[in-house]
Amino acid sequence: MSAAVPSSSNELQAEAFKRLYPNEYYAKFISKSLRPDGRPLGGARATTIGIHPLESTNSSALVKIGNTTAMAGMKLQHFAISSDQPVEGDLAVSVEMAAFASSETRPGRQSEAAQCVQEQIRTALRSAGAVELGELAIDKSHAWAVFLDIYVLNADGSLLDVCLLAAVSALLGLRLPHVEVNDQGQVVTKAEMGGSAAEVRRFGLKTVPMALTCGLYSGHLIADPTSEEETLAASLVSTIVDASGCIVGLYKAGGSATADEGMLLQCIEATKIRYKELMVLLKQALAEKGIQDTGI
Template sequence: MGLLDSSGDLSAEMEVDAFRRLFPLRYYERHLAESIRPDGRPLGRARDTTVALGAVSSADGSALAKIGSTTMLAAIKMEVMTPSAESPDEGCIAIEFHMPPICSPIVRPGRPAEAAVVVSKQLSDTILSSGMIDLKELALVSGKAAWMAYLDIYCLDADGALFDAALLSAVAAFSHLQIPVVSVNDKGKIVAFTEEGDGRKLEKEAVNKEKIKLTLGSIPFSLTCALHKKYILADPTSEEESIMETLVTVVMDSSDRLVSFYKPGGPALAYTSLVTDCVALTRHRMKELEKILDEAFSGMEVD
């Protein structure tokens, strides 16, 4: 009897799996009617999220962020540069988002993923427009030296809501960032001060005596939602993103300000109330993420 039961269960499971692959939208609509998703989440709940700081020891700031299976590794490297004539008292930030083939079956070797370019621009626009970082804090000597912060984010697993996870990893990396000590070399140039590498110390005294942390302003957080008819699915998986009619990403900051509302193509929103509901879900998600970041820093202090 046990074998028959097992066989029956297996047969039923195979039928469900086949139905899911052949008629994915109908499969999801059956769940939506019950206000639940195939992974057991309520429609408005995001996946479990974790943040680990200092994931890359050779970087000046780094973090590993996971939202469900979606995984992002962010690393910041600081270099001294000559500021532009237009902004002599400001540093710069350069952001690149990478999607290597290991992150998803749809990313092919030798071909840059289309999503990588889109997410890179979104990240740059969001971080620079949010006011999280005061570029004047990156200045060293007016018109002569300033910091260039190179932020690279690597997608290790792409299972939906890529921008949300990438932004979270970027915020965590900048929160973890320690600006290096700088000194004047024998040629009179300001350079990063290192005691390791070639085994030599710079003869001139360091300009700043210790590493410095940035003073972050309003911190941006985002939530991507998949919309189908009157339903809103917060933090969609890649499968949900491929099935649902519309995707929207809401970005808010820690001052409760709406930074941006991003909708890449798709049909017009049928219900204006959907926008209000997405903002409300983002506001709730922002509080969750603030708590997660606080816990990550508390864990570092204990260590």
């Protein structure tokens, strides 16, 4: 009488096959229009948004899509505007990977992926008109500088999607202290002028950009790929759209531009659908913190 093979043994064999033959392992799932984690090809991973998790910042957000996790923190600092400068504030964006975020992260050195995401977010927020820097002006001589720092805690694929969502979530939760410039040219709060210290004003976004990364594997489009799926994909496309469906940014890595033209169109349409899903989650997260006058 033969002994039954323990299920743990079968799991070990499956894991060994996956490591030795990743393409063959993945192809078995794709042929059934499924992913190894049970998702359909066009399905994104579970997403959570937390607003103001850090009390030490002016605004913050913690976002998770699957295992990919990013924390966005914001600090305000006022500065004097010189006479030859426009009357507007400034927005500085930085993206940093934690040393344990992925196997490719090296302590003390910014990763290439973080640099790319940093520039893509800066472009989406500033060049696309999402942020109106004029609204950061205190008066004609002083303005706010906003330092948006995004810290990647786990990089398990679709890094731009998570970091951009963390950035806009923190920005929508930002409230600017109500300050004035006194006769001595100093920026003072309402409390220092004898008013209420609780007075703040909302800093809104003109548009809320959202991103979705898609991969092409054996002619199939897969949405929100994990890091493992990204390594197997023939090419990757990250699309950023706004509420009206306009393309704010499109970034493609690998593959032939002509051969993947159909993929680009599919990814754009998938991003528009994903936008609606993320907006529902974002509004819920803001409402939980009593933030409802965002204009979104």
